[in-house]
Amino acid sequence: MTEADDTKRKLLEAAGAMFARDGFRAATVRGICSEAGANVAAVKYHFGDKLGLYRAVFRHAFTFAPPPRAPRTGAPVAERLRDWVADFLGSILDLGRPAWHARLMAREMTDPSEVLDEMVATHIRPRFAEMAAIVGELLPGGPPAAIRRAASSVVAQCVFYHHARPVITRLHPAWKFTADEVAAIAEHVAVFSLAGLRASAAAIRSAR
Amino acid sequence: MTEADDTKRKLLEAAGAMFARDGFRAATVRGICSEAGANVAAVKYHFGDKLGLYRAVFRHAFTFAPPPRAPRTGAPVAERLRDWVADFLGSILDLGRPAWHARLMAREMTDPSEVLDEMVATHIRPRFAEMAAIVGELLPGGPPAAIRRAASSVVAQCVFYHHARPVITRLHPAWKFTADEVAAIAEHVAVFSLAGLRASAAAIRSAR
DNA sequence: GAAGCATTCAAACACGTGTTTGAATGCAAG
DNA sequence: CTTGCATTCAAACACGTGTTTGAATGCTTC
Known part of the structure; x- marks a missing residue:
């Protein structure tokens, strides 16, 4: 047995x-x-x-994939966004385990099969909802469409480093994703996104 | 014949x-x-x-693919970024011709073959260089690594809508990419990115 | 030890694939 | 008309594939 x-x-x-x-x-x-x-x-x-x-x-x-780090519920929104980005980027860029998890996912992306539905329901949707909640706090009163777009902007900056790997490698052969570099990217994405979200919030207010 | x-x-x-x-x-x-x-x-x-x-x-x-729209050389940086995003998003989201151009590219992404090298050299690198130049103007004196990361953030927000399509469809079944919606996305990405870039510039200045 | 069961194994089957062949076809030049 | 050439065609070839079979193996239980 x-x-x-x-x-x-x-x-x-x-x-x-x-x-x-x-x-x-x-x-x-x-x-x-x-x-x-x-x-x-x-x-x-x-x-x-x-x-x-x-x-x-x-x-x-x-x-058996490690569950996402539990969010610091008490922390201010900006900190929670920082954590989310760092965590998500880390899980995307090898740093953890069997590197083929992400590749399998990427393949489902360009060649969706029935398993993608399951994957979206059990893993992706909850994860995206977390980010949407954070974005929602930063765009108070923003219409759902605006929140979707803004959350997409944050998520996009993370997944880019995974799905565009083949192109990045050819475009910038010297760009290595060490732990330090991943941390720097996470910091950049957080700063960039927080500012972008504030601007989106302002745009929404002024459009009202 | x-x-x-x-x-x-x-x-x-x-x-x-x-x-x-x-x-x-x-x-x-x-x-x-x-x-x-x-x-x-x-x-x-x-x-x-x-x-x-x-x-x-x-x-x-x-x-035979239509060449990218010629940039308005005289316009201010912010306008050129807007144009670039709108143009790139348009070329990514069907709006133009045979929808399979983009799919072919996506396939090369997850399953790179020799043709990807050619594709990067002739189409992607020049396109990315345009964006890097715009970002460079907005991050004066920024180190190459910072410019790479920032340009990636802008590009990422665009390509996301292409490569993550299968997931987006399942996540938000009602989200249709009409011409109006694509314009709204382009506007969002431009506003979001310009603010993000200004914040990155500030971060670079203060770190010096 | 014998019986029953889950598991492994080598061999074969049926089929779809990319590729190749050699003849047939049609068209332009002499 | 005849020759030469580019192109098309039906048929076959060689091979790798997922799948199936029926016997062999080993372990547990009585």
Whole structure:
């Protein structure tokens, strides 16, 4: 039993890396099984088929992903925004764990499958709602559309460093994302965004 | 001769749509040829092989893509930034032609191939340089790293609406990108960014 | 030890893929 | 008309793929 669970786990890990690196279609069952030291038939036995394995990989990966840091509820809005950005950027730029979590997500982005719905519902929506709440405090009385746009601006500056990686690498080969640099980026995004949000608030007031 | 050029053109267009929708690997030569009303062997004859067709599609697509609007050289920085954002957002959110240009690009992003290098050199780098120049004027004396980060913040807010589309659709099903909404987004991004850049400039001054 | 069960294994199957072939076609020049 | 050339075509080839099979293995329980 523990042995069966072992091949199951190895299969999930190997599949995670493979699916992230090559995509669902390009990744081969044979390659995954060989990497996991398992027989090809193992995926049928444990997961039904290739798609079942893919689904399982997602659930497995994001179940064990570290939950976002709990927000400091007492702190002023600006501080909470700083924390959110730093936390989110950290989770996006490798600094944590198996680097392929983010890649899997990115693939779902350009090639959405049924799992994206699940992902949005369980992980993305709550996260976005946090930011929208912070933005809402900074744009008091702002219409929902304005809040959506403003929250998007903050989130966009973070995810950019993930999804545009291939271009960034080619554009600025020397730009390395060390822990220090990530901290500097987080600080920049926070300063930039707080000022931007204040300006948006002013624009909303004057438009009224 | 005109007939040969015709199948060649039809092949390029069908391939563009297919590659964009399904990706290089998933798109099939048979499917493309059938869509183009051509024989399977046509791709070998005209482009050598599938990869040759893919390369040709990129060159064809981006050669005929409308060039970015010429900047108003005399206008103040803030106006030039506004123009740049509006222009870039417009080119990103369908409003212009064959919607698959952007999708092809997005695919290269998560699955970079050799053509991405060409794309960065000929299209992305000049575009980014324009924005970096504008940002440079607004952050006088700012270190290159700060300018990179700031320019990234502006660009990020634009490309977000393209690459995160699948998530945005699921998060805010009612959010439609009409011409009016795109204009509103452009205005928001400009206001947000100008304020953010001023704050960054202040941060740089005070850190000195 | 025997029976039952979960798991693993090597081999094969069925199918879709990119590619190649060699003949057929049509058109322009001699 | 004939020749030469570019292009198209149906058919086949070679290969990698996900999937399935039925037997072998090992472990637990009686």
